[in-house]
Amino acid sequence: MTDELDRLPDAEPVKDPGLPEHQYRPTDVDPAQERRAERQISAMFTVAMLLLVGFCVAYIMIDKDQVFLGWSAMNFALGSTLGGAMLLMGVGIIQWAKKLMGDHEMVEMRHPSASSQEDRAAVLEDLNAGISESGFGRRPMIRNSLFGALGFLGLPAIIMLRDLGPLPDGEQRETVWKKGMRVVNDVSGTPIKPSDLQVGQLVNAEPAIMYETDEEGEPLLHGTELLQAKSKAAVIVVRMRPEDVTPSKGRENWGIDGILCYSKICTHVGCPISLYEQQTHHVLCPCHQSTFDLADNGRVTFGPAHRPLPQLPLALDSEGYIVAVSDFPEIVAPSYPELARDQKKLDNKS
Structure with missing residues (x-):
């Protein structure tokens, strides 16, 4: 079988793998829906940034002995803000992938030997096409809000470094x-x-x-x-x-x-x-x-x-x-x- 495939590198084992006809999403055909999805995703990242700021404020302002509904008020605030920020960032990334990134079906040929230079060039071309379809260059609002949320994610880590010990002064x-x-x-x-x-x-x-x-x-x-x-x-x-x-x-x-x-x-x-x-x-x-x-x-x-x-x-x-x-x-x-x-x-x- 390997010899036969080597002799016929361009042959397709299955001409029709049985994939259903491609279904276009509402955001693919309706520019208004596309802009709405973009605003929603960007809003999730922005709220995540605000929650991360809230984490830092709660860490500094709430007394460690304060109680809220029978729980530690500080732990409740820190868990809610950090967990909410992580949740919104995750949901935003998922929605970006499901609603705005390219979702065309792809067929990847398998071969037992190393790929040819033509195949490697084709893979790089597909990767560049995927980056282009992701909209990083065309959707600055989503891109900038995501980078902002990822940057704000470092604030809790910086603020919690204070727990490593007393300052030497x-x-x-x-x-x-x-x-x-x-x-x-x-x-x-x-x-x-x-x-x-x-x-x-x-x-x-x-x-x-x-x-x-x-x-x-x-x-x-x-x-x-x-x-x-x-x-x-x-x-x-x-x-x-x-x-x-x-x-x-x-x-x-x-x-x-x-x-x-x-x-x-x-x-x-x-x-x-x-x-x-x-x-x-x-x-x-x-x-x-x-x-x-x-x-x-x-x-x-x-x-x-x-x-x-x-x-x-x-x-x-x-x-x-x-x-x-x-x-x-x-x-x-x-x-x-x-x-x-x-x-x-x-x-x-x-």
């Missing part, structure tokens, strides 16, 4: 540590006294506010706010012999009998660190092996990090528990280009 550069806040064990939540720590010991800790509640017994921090606070305020508390500590000028009173407190956030890309070597007083970041000397103000001794670990000044409260003297004087964050400038401003203020 203003209050976001601060942590929840403040004067008099107790340092507690991050596993048990119990306050720490100097007698609880032995020389050479390192403890993972956090501020007591993580466990504090209001008058009604509700946590002061919860949900996203709690996670953000934990990510910035986590610390390591280490005890070494006082004679091994070499504090820089102005930090002589930041420790308590060899007890020092540093941020747990690596200054390279923000990985949590706690791999401690007692003999050298070095702590290692497991991600990229940045190494910091805790006995020497958190100085970088190895690796890609360029800034020392931020140190938290400590004191004792009236009950003998370890507390913070203030927030971190340094910015707790991974390094980025603007950090040196911002740290300089912070140093000038202090």
Whole structure:
């Protein structure tokens, strides 16, 4: 059979495949119907753009705790606007194809071997004809409204990028540590006294506010706010012999009998660190092996990090528990280009 087809490349296996006579659509024969369909499709794309703008407005303006008919008002608004926009764009494209694009029946010949150059040229010609029949060039109203709707479709994605995390400016550069806040064990939540720590010991800790509640017994921090606070305020508390500590000028009173407190956030890309070597007083970041000397103000001794670990000044409260003297004087964050400038401003203020 293959040999026969090769010898008769122009033969048609079926002269009449049984296709019914072509039926013209109302928009093919009535210019008024054609213009009406074009306006309807363009209106769908335009309304889709308005709904996408409405998505952005709802995301910004509606409170996340607001309720509508028993549902979250924000979720209802976001789902309705984005879903409606996608629906209208899809229906508009379908109507464009069904009512205005060319719909003539085509017969495609099959052949086991590669197509000839003539066949390839014919395919390209058919594609160009299809593009011409689609009306992209002749229907600017539909084309422009579709491109506009597709462009507006990027707005929700841009607006939702805000949920990736807090912006690195203003209050976001601060942590929840403040004067008099107790340092507690991050596993048990119990306050720490100097007698609880032995020389050479390192403890993972956090501020007591993580466990504090209001008058009604509700946590002061919860949900996203709690996670953000934990990510910035986590610390390591280490005890070494006082004679091994070499504090820089102005930090002589930041420790308590060899007890020092540093941020747990690596200054390279923000990985949590706690791999401690007692003999050298070095702590290692497991991600990229940045190494910091805790006995020497958190100085970088190895690796890609360029800034020392931020140190938290400590004191004792009236009950003998370890507390913070203030927030971190340094910015707790991974390094980025603007950090040196911002740290300089912070140093000038202090």
